[in-house]
Amino acid sequence: METRSAKKRKIQNPNYSPENYTGEDRISDLPDAILHHILLLLPIKTIVQTSILSKRWRTLWYTFPDLDFTSMIPSGPALTTKIVNLKNFGNGNVITRILSLRDKLSDVRSLRFNACMSFSGLQALIRHAVRLSVQELDIRVETSDIFNFPRSIITHDCLRVLKMKAYPSFRLPPSRIMRSGFQTLQTLSLSHVYLDNQSSLPDMFMDCSFPQLKKLRLKACYSLKYLQVGCRLLEELVLKKCSSLQGLEILSPRLVTLKVSNCFGVSNLYWLQINTPRLHTLIWVNNSIPSKNCMQNLVCLHEATVGFLVTQQGLDAEKLRSMSSFLSGLSHAVSLTLERPIVEIMSKNNPLVAIFFNPFTKLKSLELQTSESLCLASVLKVCPIIHTLIIKIAFIYKWERRRNRLSWDLSSSWEEKYWESQTEDLKPLLHHLKVVKIQGFSEYDISLVKFLLQHGKVLQDIILHLGDNSSRAYRRHDKLKSLIMGFSRGSVDAKLAFY
DSSP states (O other), X not given: OOOHHHHHHHHHSTTOOGGGOOOOOTTTTSOHHHHHHHHTTSOHXXXXXXXXXXXXXXXXXXXXXXXXXXXXXXXXXXXGSOOSOSTTOHHHHHHHHHHHTSOTTSOOSEEEEEEEOOHHHHHHHHHHHHHTTOSEEEEEEEOXXXXXXXXXXXXXXXXXXXXXXXXXXXXOOOHHHHTTSOSSOOEEEEEEEEOSSOOEEEEEESTTTOTTOOEEEEEEEETOOEEEEOOTTOOEEEEESOTBOXXXXXXXXXXXXXXXXXXXXXXXXXXXXXXXXXXXXXXXXXXXXXXXXXXXXXXXXXXXXXXXXXXXXXXOHHHHHHHHXXXXXXXXXXXXXXXXXXXXXXXXXXXXXXXXXXXXXXXXXXXXXXXXXXXXXXXXXXXXXXXXXXXXXXXXXXXXXXXXXXXXXXXXXXXXXXXXXXXXXXXXXXXXXXXXXXXXXOGGGHHHHHHHHHHOSSOOEEEEEESOOSGGGHHHHHHHHHHHHTSOOSOTTOEEEEO
16 A cells, blocks of 8 residues: 555656556555564564554554563663652653553553553553553563552463563562462563562462463562472573572472572571472572582483582581582583582592592583682592583683792692592593593693693593783793694594694
8 A cells, every 4th residue: 555645756756667666565465464573573663653654554553462662761770760750751651551542452462661660650551461461571660669569460361471670679469369360371580579578488489379380580589588499380490699598499390491590698508409300401600508408300410500609718528518419419410510619629628529529420521610720630530431521711810820839839740740640540531531622721731731632542632722812922822832732642533723
């Protein structure tokens, strides 16, 4: 459908030829579903502007099912400015007016917005969204004070996805209220939740409340001390910055991915129980060592990343035993990443590691993040059949490594003797190891590379990423390369690569 003005402009065009002009508007003749899909690729401001083209395009805007206002409304620091007049603040009211003008037969599939508004304004906006049968709701809102969770969402039987982030925070309703709704919800993400009167949630995230829930994400749940998750269909669980937690129990039989970070401070004593027979990926970082833990039935675990908040000064035999118990629960893992604190603790407590730590008999790939490669033998001893070893040495620790060498008065000959003394204990590893990658490699790691080259029976590749990329380091790098290329090799297939 072509407007009169557009047709007039074409006729006035000197290159216009009636024989080449059919007058057809093929784009407007496309079905609504296809045009909606095309418009989905554009910012919502541009979509609104298309409504002035014709009645056909005006109808497309009023029936457009995916409303994303986040590109129009400021976020981040702009949302944290002082609110002078919440009632007349434009962004939230504009969205409410747009929703109120839509026919209730024009359902909204997804609604995303950032807004600075009053609680009553938020309630009105959500009521309109519920009236339009919204299926996916992503709310990021700032109010003048802590507000209560909008209850009109709970009983909405079309909702599939709910993501809610509030500043400063919002309160959850009691568990008995939550159990009355959310029967169709599949994804739930809550950020900045204030739990003043219900610091324990033993029955909130269970089948009776969320029978269809597959993804759950909780971030910054203030005052949350105990959490139990037992949704039968849950596949992904993410917990972040729940720093008051003292007890965590996860009993979801279909859980595949578990990510927990910054949830247990160094001073917190907490207990942990995980019974998830289908767990495939575990990321557990920036948490203190649990005082008691029970890791059961992780028989499908494939990939695990672990990093504890712990220092050598605050470590005792009890904590080392707890850390060993936690890692033993990961014995079925095929790929394991250990962050720097764990690696250095295991390196500096060699006798206790031999007592407390059981070997990883199914582990094929091991990644170690450290500042020093010299004392990795104690870690490698409990990983006897790995095929791939990745060592990441942070370049920021260059001066620390140099200081350690000076304080220990270590020479290259001493280092070589040290690694040679570990040959018998590392014999199983040397008969399985095929690929070694060292990132941040420097002259301090030559003795380890020489040891692996000489004793690796099936070694195929050693890949060295040189740590110092300054112009002054190039000549030193050339010397390192020529020195390493001259080492004898225990495997005829061993190849070296430098980056």
